Amino acid sequence: MLNSIEMKTILEECVAARNGHPFLTAFAPAATPLELLCAYTMFCRGKESAAFLAMKHLGLDKQVLLDISSLHLTLRQLYFWGDRRFQSNDYDENAIVPALIPARGNSKGIPKKNLAKLNGTSLLKHAVTKLQKSRYITRIIVDTDCEEIMQAAHEAGAETLYTRPPQLAGDFSDLSDVRLLATSWLELMEGYWFDYLAIITPPHPLWPVTELDKAYEQFVASDYTSLVSVTPTEMNWDAFYRLNKGNANRVAKRKAGQLYARSGAFSIFSRKPNGHYISTTYRKAYPVEFKTMLYPLNKKHAYDINTPHELSLCRKIHQNKVDTVVTIERCEAHLAQRNLCLPSCENGPVILLHYPDNKDEFAINNVPVFTNLLKTLADNDIAGRYIVCGTSLIAGLVANSFGLPQIERKTILKRNGALTRHAMQDIKDNVSNPTGIVYLNGYGGCLKPESITRIMEAIDKDTKAFCTTLRKADHPPQWILEMNGEDVFGIMDNYQGFRQKIEDTYVESQLLAGFGTQADEGAHFTTHIQIDAHEATPLTSIVNIIEAYSATKTADF
Numbered sequence: 001m002l003n004s005i006e007m008k009t010i011l012e013e014c015v016a017a018r019n020g021h022p023f024l025t026a027f028a029p030a031a032t033p034l035e036l037l038c039a040y041t042m043f044c045r046g047k048e049s050a051a052f053l054a055m056k057h058l059g060l061d062k063q064v065l066l067d068i069s070s071l072h073l074t075l076r077q078l079y080f081w082g083d084r085r086f087q088s089n090d091y092d093e094n095a096i097v098p099a100l101i102p103a104r105g106n107s108k109g110i111p112k113k114n115l116a117k118l119n120g121t122s123l124l125k126h127a128v129t130k131l132q133k134s135r136y137i138t139r140i141i142v143d144t145d146c147e148e149i150m151q152a153a154h155e156a157g158a159e160t161l162y163t164r165p166p167q168l169a170g171d172f173s174d175l176s177d178v179r180l181l182a183t184s185w186l187e188l189m190e191g192y193w194f195d196y197l198a199i200i201t202p203p204h205p206l207w208p209v210t211e212l213d214k215a216y217e218q219f220v221a222s223d224y225t226s227l228v229s230v231t232p233t234e235m236n237w238d239a240f241y242r243l244n245k246g247n248a249n250r251v252a253k254r255k256a257g258q259l260y261a262r263s264g265a266f267s268i269f270s271r272k273p274n275g276h277y278i279s280t281t282y283r284k285a286y287p288v289e290f291k292t293m294l295y296p297l298n299k300k301h302a303y304d305i306n307t308p309h310e311l312s313l314c315r316k317i318h319q320n321k322v323d324t325v326v327t328i329e330r331c332e333a334h335l336a337q338r339n340l341c342l343p344s345c346e347n348g349p350v351i352l353l354h355y356p357d358n359k360d361e362f363a364i365n366n367v368p369v370f371t372n373l374l375k376t377l378a379d380n381d382i383a384g385r386y387i388v389c390g391t392s393l394i395a396g397l398v399a400n401s402f403g404l405p406q407i408e409r410k411t412i413l414k415r416n417g418a419l420t421r422h423a424m425q426d427i428k429d430n431v432s433n434p435t436g437i438v439y440l441n442g443y444g445g446c447l448k449p450e451s452i453t454r455i456m457e458a459i460d461k462d463t464k465a466f467c468t469t470l471r472k473a474d475h476p477p478q479w480i481l482e483m484n485g486e487d488v489f490g491i492m493d494n495y496q497g498f499r500q501k502i503e504d505t506y507v508e509s510q511l512l513a514g515f516g517t518q519a520d521e522g523a524h525f526t527t528h529i530q531i532d533a534h535e536a537t538p539l540t541s542i543v544n545i546i547e548a549y550s551a552t553k554t555a556d557f
Contacts, residue, residue, distance in 0.1 A: 011071065018079060019191025020071050031058040033189055038165040040068050041181045054167070072188060079193045080272065095195040095220065098139040098186070099131045101158065102178045103202060104169055105146025109306040114149055114202045116311055119318055123202035123305070124149065128156040130209045131200060136216050138194075143178050145169040161185050175199060179269065196220070197269045204265035206317065207301035212266055215295040219268050224293040227268040230260035230481060231302035233474075240477040240505045241470060248470060248528055251477060251505060260294055261475035263302035294481060299543045313550055322542050326361040328393045331368045335401045340374050342402055345383035349436035349456060349514075350427055353388050355395035355443070356410055362545055369539040370394055372445025380449035382456075384438065385431050389423070394442065405430045413439070416524055417468055417508055419515060436460060437515040444511035445539040446548045447531075454529050455514035463516040468525040470506040471536035477505055509536035 006026075013022045024033035035058060043051035043065045052062045103124055107113040114124045121129075124142070131137045142153035145164040153160055162185065168177045179199060186192040196219075198212065207229075219227045241248040305311050355370070362369050376382075388399040389407045399406035407430070412423035419427075419437065427434060436459040438452070451469065458467040481490055509531060519526075534551035537544045 007067075014071060014075065015078065017191060018075060018193075020068070020075060020188035021191070023068070023071060024188060027058075027060060027064070031060060034162050034165065034185075036064070036068065037181060037184045037188065038167055040065055040184055041168060041177060044069070044180055045177060050167070068188070072184070075191075076187065076193070095136070096138050096193070097136050097196045097198060097216070098141055098192075098194050099134075099137045099198040099200055100179065100182050101127050101131075101140070101142045101153075101200050101202060102175060103142055103144040103146070103149050103153070104164070104173075105144060105149050106169065110308055110311060112146065112148065113305065114144075115152055116305070118205055118311070118315060122152060122156075123205050124152055125156040126205045127200050127202045128153070128158045130212075131198075132157060133209045135213050137198060137212075141182065143182055161189075175201075175267075183271075193271075195270070195272050197271065199267045199269075201264055201266070203305040204263065204302065205305070205314065206303045207265050207297055211295075211297060211301060215266070216268060218295070219270075219293055222293060224291045225270050226290070227293040227295055229263045229265040229267065229297050229302065230294045231263045231297050231299055233259045233261055233480065240473060240480075240507055243470070243504075243506060243530075248506070248525075260296060260481050262481065263297055264304060265297060265302055299541050303543060309550075313547055316546050316550065317543055320542065322362050322364055322545055326363045326368050328361070328397060330363075331361055331370065331394065332397055332401070334368050334371065335397065338371065338375075340371070340378045340402075342374070342377055342386050342404075343381050343383035344385065346385070347435065348384035349438050349459065350431050350434045351377075351382070351384035351386050351438045351440060352407075352412070352427075353386060353395075353398060353404075353440055353442050354412060355388070355390040355392045355398065356441070357390075357392055361394065362539065362542065364545065364549060369445050369545055370442060372539065373440065373442060373447060374398070376445075376447065376449055377452075382449060382452055384456075385434075387427065387430055390442070398442070413510070413513075417510070417513060418466060418519070434517065436463070436517055439513040439515070441511040441538060443538040443540050444509075444536075446535050446537055446551075447512055448535055451512060451529065451531050451535065455512060458527055458529070459514040459516040459519075462527075463518045464520070465514065465516040465527055466519040466525045467514040467527045467529065469509045469512045469531045469536065470528050471509045471531055472533050473505045473507045474533070506530070511536055511538060 010022050010026055014020050021033075024036055027036065035054070039051045039054040039058075042054065051065060055062050055064060101124070103114040105112055110116050115122045118126060128140055128142075131140050140158040142149070142158045142160050143164055144150050144153065144160065145166065150160050150163070161182065164178070164181070168181060179197065183197065186194065196216070198216070215227055215229070240251050300317060303314055303317060305314050386402070386404050387407060388395050388404050389409060389412050391408050391410050395406060398404070407423065407426040409423060409426065412420055414420050419439070427437065436456070438455055438459070440447070440452070455467050455469070459465050508525075512531070534548050537548045539545050539548060
C-alpha cells in the first residue's frame with residue numbers, strides 16, 4: 001500500500017495531469033488498472049460485496065475504491081467547472097461524443113452473434129459503418145471479451161480499450177456495467193473527458209444513422225439527462241397476464257398514457273455539469289433531477305436479433321420484398337378478380353369486420369394482405385351476419401364489394417376490450433335480435449379458422465361470456481414504459497433487463513373477441529383462448545407481415 005506522502009504526491013500529479021493514470025498504475029504488479037476499474041465498476045453499481053472481494057483477492061484494501069471514487073469526482077469537477085466551463089451554446093456545437101458498441105463474444109442464441117452476417121456484412125461492421133456516417137460521433141469504441149471480435153472491430157475502423165473482464169461479461173451483466181467501465185477508463189486512464197456518450201448495439205441493424213443524429217439533436221436541446229430508443233406497442237393499452245391453471249391473472253395496471261417497449265437499439269447519456277454521473281457520491285452532493293427522454297423508432301428500425309430465425313427474418317426485412325404501398329384502386333381490382341363470397345346466416349352471430357385506420361396497404365406476391373382474413377372466412381364457411389366497421393378506405397371498399405352495412409366509427413372497443421355503448425347501439429340499428437357478436441380486426445390475416453369458431457362456440461354456449469384471445473407478449477411488462485405528458489414511468493415496480501429471469505406473460509391480442517347476448521360491457525373478460533404469437537400478428541407493417549408469412553407460408557418471397 002502507498003504511504004500518505006506517496007499518496008499525496010500521486011494525487012497532486014493526477015490533478016495536474018487531469019487524469020487518474022498515475023494513481024491507477026501505482027499498485028502494479030499487485031493490480032492492473034483494468035482490475036481496479038473492474039472492482040470500481042462493481043462498487044459504483046452497488047455490488048459492494050463483489051467489489052470488496054475482488055480487492056481482497058488483489059491484496060488491496062477496500063479504501064482504494066473510495067480513493068478512486070473521490071479522485072474521479074474531483075477530476076470531473078475540475079474539468080467541467082474549470083477547464084471546460086459551460087458558458088455558451090458553443091458547448092453543444094463542439095461537443096465530444098464517443099460511441100460505445102458492446103459486443104460480448106459468449107452470446108447464447110447465436111454464437112458470436114455480433115459477427116453474424118447480414119447480407120454479407122457482419123452486424124458489428126454494420127454498426128461501425130453507421131457511426132462513421134454520423135455528423136456528431138467523434139470516436140468509435142468496441143467493448144468486447146473476444147479476441148476475434150476485437151480484430152473485427154479494428155478491421156472495421158473502430159478501436160478497443162481493453163478486453164472486458166469476465167466478471168462483467170456474464171449472462172447477467174448489463175449495459176450499465178459496460179458503460180461505467182468504459183467511462184471510468186476513458187476519464188481516469190486517458191483523461192478523455194466527453195460531453196455525451198452514445199451506446200449502440202449491433203443486434204439492431206436496421207435503424208438508419210439519421211435516427212441517431214435526430215435523437216441527439218433533440219436530446220442536447222432538452223434538459224433530459226439520458227435518452228433511450230423505444231418502439232410503440234401494437235396496442236397502447238395492453239394489459240399483461242400470467243396464466244395459472246387456465247386462469248388469467250393480471251400482473252400490471254392499465255395505464256392512460258402511450259406505452260412503449262425498450263428497443264435497445266441506441267441510448268445517449270449526458271456528462272455535462274449537473275448531468276448524468278456514475279457515482280452515488282455525486283447524487284448526494286448535487287440535488288440533480290435525472291430524467292429520461294424516450295425516442296420512438298418504428299418496428300422495422302427497432303428490430304432485435306436474438307435467434308437464427310430472427311436473423312433470417314432480418315435479412316428478408318433488409319431486402320424488403322414486400323410492396324410497401326398498394327393503392328385502393330389496386331385493392332378494388334384484386335377483390336373483383338377473386339370473387340370471394342362471405343357466407344351469411346340469418347340466425348348466426350353478428351361478425352364485425354373492423355378496419356380502424358387508413359394505414360398503408362401492403363402486398364406480397366401482388367396479393368394485398370387485407371384479403372387474407374376475407375379468404376379465411378370464405379374458404380372455411382364461417383357464416384354470420386357481417387357488418388363492416390371503421391372509417392378507412394379499406395372499410396368502405398369491403399362494405400361496397402360485399403354489399404354489407406358499414407358502421408363508420410374508428411373506435412368500437414373500450415379500454416377493457418368490450419364493445420362501446422355506441423357500437424352496441426349501431427349494431428342493434430343494423431341487426432335485429434343479435435345472437436352474439438364476434439369482433440374481428442380486419443388486419444388479422446393470420447387468424448386460424450379454428451380460433452374464430454372456438455370464440456363462436458364460447459359465446460353460443462354462454463350468453464354472458466366475454467371471450468378474448470391471449471398471446472405471448474412481444475415484450476415483457478418489465479420492459480414497458482409509459483409516456484404521460486413529459487413524465488416516464490415503468491408499468492411495473494421493478495425493471496428486469498434479463499430475459500432469462502422473466503416469466504412468460506400474455507396480452508390480449510385485440511384481433512379477435514366474442515360477446516354473448518348478455519355480456520356486461522363494463523366487465524373484464526370471463527374466458528379466453530390462447531393463440532400463437534404469429535397468429536395474433538396484425539398485418540400492418542413490413543416487419544409484421546414478413547414475420548407472419550415466414551411462420552405460416554412455405555413459399556419464399
